[in-house]
Amino acid sequence: MGKKRIYELSKEMRVASKKILDTARSKGMDVKNHMSTLSDSDEKVIRNIFGKNTNHSKKPSERHHNNNSMNNNSNQHQQSNNHSNDHVNNNHNNGNHANNHVNNNHSNNNQKSNFNNNFKQGKKNKKKFNKRHNRHNRFAGMYTKNQRIRQNNKKNKAPERKERPLPETFVYNAGMNAQEIGKALHREPAEIVKKLFMLGIMVNQNVSLDKDTIELLAADYGIKAEEKEVVNVSDLDKFFEEEENNKEHQEDRAPVVTIMGHVDHGKTTLLDYLRNSHITAGEAGGITQAIGAYQLKKDGKTITFLDTPGHAAFTAMRARGADITDITILVVAADDGVMPQTIEAIDHAKAAKTPIIVAINKIDKPGANPNHVIEQLTGHGLVPEDWGGDTIFVEISAKMGTNVDELIDMILLESDVMELKANPDQNAAGSVIEARLDRGRGPVATLLVQQGTMHVGDPIVVGDTFGRVRTMMNEKGKNLDKATPSTPIEVTGLNDVPEAGDRFIVFDDEKTARAAGEERAKEAQMEERKKNNSVTLDNLFDSIKEGEKKEVDVIIKADVQGSVEALASSLQKIDVEGVKVNIVHSSVGAINESDVALAEASNAIILGFNVRATSQAREQADTDKVDIRLHQVIYDAIDEVESAMKGMLAPKYKEVVTGEVEVRQLYKASKVGTIAGGMVTSGYVRSDSKIRLIRDNVVVYNGELNSLKRFKDDTKEVKQGFECGLTIENYNDIKEGDVVEAYKMEQIPVK
Ligand SMILES: Nc1nc2c(ncn2[C@@H]2O[C@H](COP(=O)(O)OP(=O)(O)OP(=O)(O)O)[C@@H](O)[C@H]2O)c(=O)[nH]1
Numbered sequence: 076m077g078k079k080r081i082y083e084l085s086k087e088m089r090v091a092s093k094k095i096l097d098t099a100r101s102k103g104m105d106v107k108n109h110m111s112t113l114s115d116s117d118e119k120v121i122r123n124i125f126g127k128n129t130n131h132s133k134k135p136s137e138r139h140h141n142n143n144s145m146n147n148n149s150n151q152h153q154q155s156n157n158h159s160n161d162h163v164n165n166n167h168n169n170g171n172h173a174n175n176h177v178n179n180n181h182s183n184n185n186q187k188s189n190f191n192n193n194f195k196q197g198k199k200n201k202k203k204f205n206k207r208h209n210r211h212n213r214f215a216g217m218y219t220k221n222q223r224i225r226q227n228n229k230k231n232k233a234p235e236r237k238e239r240p241l242p243e244t245f246v247y248n249a250g251m252n253a254q255e256i257g258k259a260l261h262r263e264p265a266e267i268v269k270k271l272f273m274l275g276i277m278v279n280q281n282v283s284l285d286k287d288t289i290e291l292l293a294a295d296y297g298i299k300a301e302e303k304e305v306v307n308v309s310d311l312d313k314f315f316e317e318e319e320n321n322k323e324h325q326e327d328r329a330p331v332v333t334i335m336g337h338v339d340h341g342k343t344t345l346l347d348y349l350r351n352s353h354i355t356a357g358e359a360g361g362i363t364q365a366i367g368a369y370q371l372k373k374d375g376k377t378i379t380f381l382d383t384p385g386h387a388a389f390t391a392m393r394a395r396g397a398d399i400t401d402i403t404i405l406v407v408a409a410d411d412g413v414m415p416q417t418i419e420a421i422d423h424a425k426a427a428k429t430p431i432i433v434a435i436n437k438i439d440k441p442g443a444n445p446n447h448v449i450e451q452l453t454g455h456g457l458v459p460e461d462w463g464g465d466t467i468f469v470e471i472s473a474k475m476g477t478n479v480d481e482l483i484d485m486i487l488l489e490s491d492v493m494e495l496k497a498n499p500d501q502n503a504a505g506s507v508i509e510a511r512l513d514r515g516r517g518p519v520a521t522l523l524v525q526q527g528t529m530h531v532g533d534p535i536v537v538g539d540t541f542g543r544v545r546t547m548m549n550e551k552g553k554n555l556d557k558a559t560p561s562t563p564i565e566v567t568g569l570n571d572v573p574e575a576g577d578r579f580i581v582f583d584d585e586k587t588a589r590a591a592g593e594e595r596a597k598e599a600q601m602e603e604r605k606k607n608n609s610v611t612l613d614n615l616f617d618s619i620k621e622g623e624k625k626e627v628d629v630i631i632k633a634d635v636q637g638s639v640e641a642l643a644s645s646l647q648k649i650d651v652e653g654v655k656v657n658i659v660h661s662s663v664g665a666i667n668e669s670d671v672a673l674a675e676a677s678n679a680i681i682l683g684f685n686v687r688a689t690s691q692a693r694e695q696a697d698t699d700k701v702d703i704r705l706h707q708v709i710y711d712a713i714d715e716v717e718s719a720m721k722g723m724l725a726p727k728y729k730e731v732v733t734g735e736v737e738v739r740q741l742y743k744a745s746k747v748g749t750i751a752g753g754m755v756t757s758g759y760v761r762s763d764s765k766i767r768l769i770r771d772n773v774v775v776y777n778g779e780l781n782s783l784k785r786f787k788d789d790t791k792e793v794k795q796g797f798e799c800g801l802t803i804e805n806y807n808d809i810k811e812g813d814v815v816e817a818y819k820m821e822q823i824p825v826k
Contacts (some may be wrong), residue, residue: 529558
């Protein structure tokens with residue numbers, strides 16, 4: 076008899092493990108927990124104490140019968156009789172099935188009731204006592220007669236192998252096969268297969284099993300089954316959302332503020348003033364790093380400013396899923412008023428649904444007219460409280476610092492109202508503000524922690540890259556060992572350079588982070604290949620049909636304000652099956668990168684009226700698959716959108732000449748008409764080519780080929796330098812010296 080573990084003894088003796096454990100300890104035995112083994116002598120001591128010392132030296136099979144006999148001695152006797160009866164029946168009555176059947180039934184009934192009695196009475200005992208024996212008894216109820224006999228024979232012959240106990244809970248993955256399950260349950264795969272067979276499931280060891288089957292199997296073993304949670308580690312958004320939606324331990328966090336506005340209205344001046352005027356004592360003198368973000372403190376409260384990213388960058392980040400800005404400061408120069416980029420900024424902020432605080436700047440200038448700015452902005456939905464609205468306006472001079480403190484107060488006020496909170500007690504999650512490759516330090520990324528606390532050494536996945544945070548510093552170049560929500564930090568330790576707007580998340584272990592990062596890189600590559608799911612006028616109807624779109628988002632750019640308004644109002648009148656046009660942004664001027672970025676972020680179509688797209692915008696639209704439509708007639712533009720909404724947009728084609736054939740000889744055939752023999756002098760001609768017949772530079776016929784041959788055989792294509800024979804569909808009047816120009820119709824890719 077090998078050494079017994081405490082919990083085995085506990086099961087056998089029906090005494091709590093803890094009791095045994097305590098007793099064992101009190102007797103000075105060297106035991107740690109219920110898994111600890113007892114020496115034979117210790118076991119004896121324990122058995123004596125708990126008064127059951129009879130069983131331990133017997134063989135399992137004997138114990139099994141003995142156990143039964145404790146419940147019912149005569150049953151045990153009866154049972155062995157039945158066993159021998161079975162043998163007899165099995166061995167000598169083979170030729171007489173009916174008889175056998177009767178006999179079987181008889182003894183079976185007998186035996187069944189005995190077994191059932193035993194089973195019921197001894198059930199508790201047995202279950203706790205030893206699963207192996209339990210199994211044999213359970214066979215009695217489950218197996219057919221013959222199977223049972225075989226089983227019993229086997230039992231008699233083969234000495235039992237020592238089996239490790241079943242786990243209390245079987246944690247499984249759907250799709251495991253018998254072999255894997257066997258391993259997990261410490262059982263032979265053959266046993267699993269057999270058990271499944273008994274449950275009516277015929278499989279070999281390598282067949283994947285579904286959840287239900289596995290659970291059934293576990294239930295049959297009498298153990299709990301728990302499906303292992305399969306986590307798609309590469310689904311960063313899911314992790315991010317989980318982390319972000321974690322509402323436990325919410326603590327106040329600093330607002331994240333972006334400054335936007337027209338060129339030269341003073342964004343940089345304001346940022347610089349803020350940065351320089353609010354350096355706290357002790358930090359002064361530190362070299363300020365250009366890390367794309369910084370924090371300032373006032374009255375114990377912190378604000379995080381993102382370096383003004385430009386509207387396109389702001390929206391590009393949003394397009395990548397990073398809504399990191401809480402509040403937008405709209406800077407408008409009091410001497411210049413609302414300008415195109417002011418409106419653009421308003422639209423970008425509105426699309427991002429961030430509250431806007433207006434900073435009317437340069438009030439120190441002689442030509443400053445803040446009231447005029449207010450009036451103009453009112454036309455764009457930004458109405459100050461004095462005028463009945465709810466937008467905060469602050470008149471400042473970024474250059475002089477006038478009212479900048481008041482602006483800060485307003486930001487803090489607004490953020491108080493917003494009740495910005497995050498949970499610092501979790502793995503960090505956030506977004507990339509900017510990233511670059513540093514010659515000495517490798518990939519360097521400025522991250523904004525949005526949830527949790529980041530630590531040096533944390534395994535991290537950032538966009539499609541991963542790594543371990545090697546160094547972490549703030550904008551003052553100070554090394555940090557942890558960073559809480561709303562803190563911008565510069566980190567190193569990534570294996571590659573992520574993109575601005577990418578999300579990051581800290582994982583518990585580096586292995587998972589690596590797996591997630593690598594998986595994401597792979598997915599990103601595949602995504603890049605099939606990236607073609609943005610809304611275009613051509614797929615608009617499909618999206619509407621599939622119920623994806625209830626609004627068609629449009630950006631309008633036109634040469635004059637009058638056209639912008641005319642187009643906008645006409646488009647807004649279109650209503651196709653309850654789907655309406657939503658103007659995301661409209662302004663005068665060429666289509667620029669910012670428009671494309673906004674279109675991408677809002678999944679909008681850009682309509683240009685009498686304007687062009689800048690070459691950068693065209694390139695970006697190509698990459699981002701943004702649909703730009705240019706028109707010279709307003710009616711065409713409206714018609715096109717309406718047709719697209721109705722799903723009537725006919726694809727556009729253009730002709731592409733593929734080659735020319737010079738006709739050198741003619742044959743007349745009564746059945747096929749005129750056969751032209753000639754030479755392909757350029758490009759190629761195909762049997763399905765469309766053709767123009769050209770005589771003395773004049774097109775005499777436009778149609779299709781009827782046949783194309785090389786020597787006597789039909790061919791699909793003949794290339795330059797080869798001779799061919801051809802006939803033209805419905806046309807026989809071909810002359811020597813004619814040129815057959817072959818062309819194809821190519822669908823114009825959407826621009
Ligand atoms: N008088 C006066 N000049 C200002 C003020 N704010 C900014 N300026 C000046 O306006 C000019 C443009 O300011 P910037 O801060 O560079 O403007 P910006 O909006 O950052 O411009 P871009 O970076 O080109 O988009 C500079 O010459 C500033 O000195 C102000 O409050 N008063």
